[in-house]
Each structure stands twice: as structure tokens, then as C-alpha cells.
Amino acid sequence: AQSVTQLDSQVPVFEEAPVELRCNYSSSVSVYLFWYVQYPNQGLQLLLKYLSGSTLVKGINGFEAEFNKSQTSFHLRKPSVHISDTAEYFCAVSDKGAQKLVFGQGTRLTINP
Amino acid sequence: SQTIHQWPATLVQPVGSPLSLECTVEGTSNPNLYWYRQAAGRGLQLLFYSVGIGQISSEVPQNLSASRPQDRQFILSSKKLLLSDSGFYLCACKARRPVSTGELFFGEGSRLTVL
Numbered sequence: 001a002q003s004v005t006q007l008d009s010q011v012p013v014f015e016e017a018p019v020e021l022r023c024n025y026s027s028s029v030s031v032y033l034f035w036y037v038q039y040p041n042q043g044l045q046l047l048l049k050y051l052s053g054s055t056l057v058k059g060i061n062g063f064e065a066e067f068n069k070s071q072t073s074f075h076l077r078k079p080s081v082h083i084s085d086t087a088e089y090f091c092a093v094s095d096k097g098a099q100k101l102v103f104g105q106g107t108r109l110t111i112n113p
Numbered sequence: 114s115q116t117i118h119q120w121p122a123t124l125v126q127p128v129g130s131p132l133s134l135e136c137t138v139e140g141t142s143n144p145n146l147y148w149y150r151q152a153a154g155r156g157l158q159l160l161f162y163s164v165g166i167g168q169i170s171s172e173v174p175q176n177l178s179a180s181r182p183q184d185r186q187f188i189l190s191s192k193k194l195l196l197s198d199s200g201f202y203l204c205a206c207k208a209r210r211p212v213s214t215g216e217l218f219f220g221e222g223s224r225l226t227v228l
Contacts, residue, residue, distance in 0.1 A: 032214065032215035032216070034215075034216055036219075041201075041222070041224065042221055042222065043117075043203055043219035043220050043221045043222050044157075044203070044205075044217075044219040045219070046216055046218075049214070049215075049216055051214055051215070090156070090157065092217075094215040096215070098215075099145060099162060099164060099170075100147075100159060100162060101207075101215065101216075101217050103156055103157045104156065105155070105156035106155075106156045106157075
């Protein structure tokens with residue numbers, strides 16, 4: 001069965017610094033990959049997704065992620081974070097054609113002024 | 114695009130009382146529907162999913178049940194709540210038409226506190 005590991009449960013960074021949130025998934029031939037953001041007491045919002053094609057995916061709010069098939073990773077990056085980026089971030093993976101999306105445990109990103 | 118409505122947004126219930134959380138979807142037909150629970154400080158746990166009316170798959174044996182009486186309505190229920198049922202419940206939808214790209218769209222969540 002598919003599984004997702006988010007290596008960091010919490011990531012504190014200073015405002016305007018770069019950030020990388022790490023995500024690894026268990027091996028599969030064909031997968032869809034996603035990053036979601038959750039602000040306090042809200043549902044999850046899609047940041048970006050990888051379906052096929054270019055391995056560098058750009059999303060909303062200046063985030064991007066790179067799909068690395070050989071390392072089964074899909075790390076999320078932003079070159080300069082803002083206070084408003086403080087939130088919980090979830091990586092998710094789905095085998096193509098599967099009914100379910102498997103989520104990682106989440107990474108809490110805290111931006112300090 | 115899809116819109117998912119959940120209610121109530123907040124609920125405080127005594128142990129042993131019943132529960133009904135409702136989710137309705139707009140903007141798509143014949144979607145897959147999902148109930149997730151998020152306990153405090155933890156990730157998302159898939160509770161139930163449905164691929165059609167009356168079709169429910171349970172992921173985790175527990176004190177809860179789900180029903181899908183209409184194509185775009187998904188209900189989470191319990192006959193007697195436990196303290197451990199407290200959490201943030203999220204309904205999600207995956208469109209299947211014209212082609213599914215696998216992503217889920219989420220509602221705003223229902224926060225349940227069992228006392």
C-alpha cells in the first residue's frame with residue numbers, strides 16, 4: 001500500500017528566508033502527487049499537484065515542488081516566506097486510478113519575524 | 114469547480130449522545146466522497162469513502178457510520194458518542210468527470226468536542 005512520509009513535523013523559519021518541506025512516498029510505477037495547505041480551523045486547500053510532464057511544478061502563493069522519481073520525493077519549496085505562510089502543510093499521493101489519497105502526517109510551518 | 118458545504122461548523126456534545134454531520138457538494142455530479150478526521154496535532158485519518166449512492170467503504174472500525182442517501186450528500190453519524198470521537202471532521206470530494214486528476218476538494222470542516 002502507498003505511504004507518505006513527511007520528515008519534519010515542525011519547521012520554524014524567519015520571515016523572508018527560504019524554506020523546504022520534505023516529502024517521500026513509497027515506490028510506485030505511476031502516481032499523482034499533491035501538496036495541501038491548512039490554515040487554523042479551516043479545510044485543506046490545494047497548493048500544487050504533479051500529474052505528469054515537467055518535474056518542477058509551480059503552485060499558488062509562490063510555492064513550487066520538484067518530483068524526483070529516483071528518490072521517490074516531492075519536496076515543497078519557497079524562496080522567501082511571509083508571516084501569512086504560517087500553516088500546516090500536507091503532502092499526499094495517489095496511485096493513478098486509485099480511489100484514495102494517502103496523506104502524510106503534516107508539517108507545521110512557523111514563520112518568525 | 115466543486116464547492117463543499119459542511120454543517121454544523123462547531124458542535125459540543127455530551128458522551129453517549131448521537132451525532133449527525135452533513136456534507137453536500139455543488140458543481141459536479143457522481144463524485145467520490147470522503148470523510149476524514151483530524152485529531153488535535155495529528156494528520157488526516159480516512160474514515161469512510163463512497164463511490165456512489167448507498168455505497169460506503171469503511172476504513173477504520175469504530176463508533177461511527179456513514180451514509181450517502183443522494184448523489185451529492187454524505188452524512189457521518191454515531192448513535193452514542195465517545196470522548197475519543199472529538200476532532201475536526203473534514204468532508205472531501207473527488208470529481209470523476211470529465212476525467213479525474215486524483216485531487217480532493219475539501220469542505221471547511223466540522224469541529225466536534227465530546228464532553
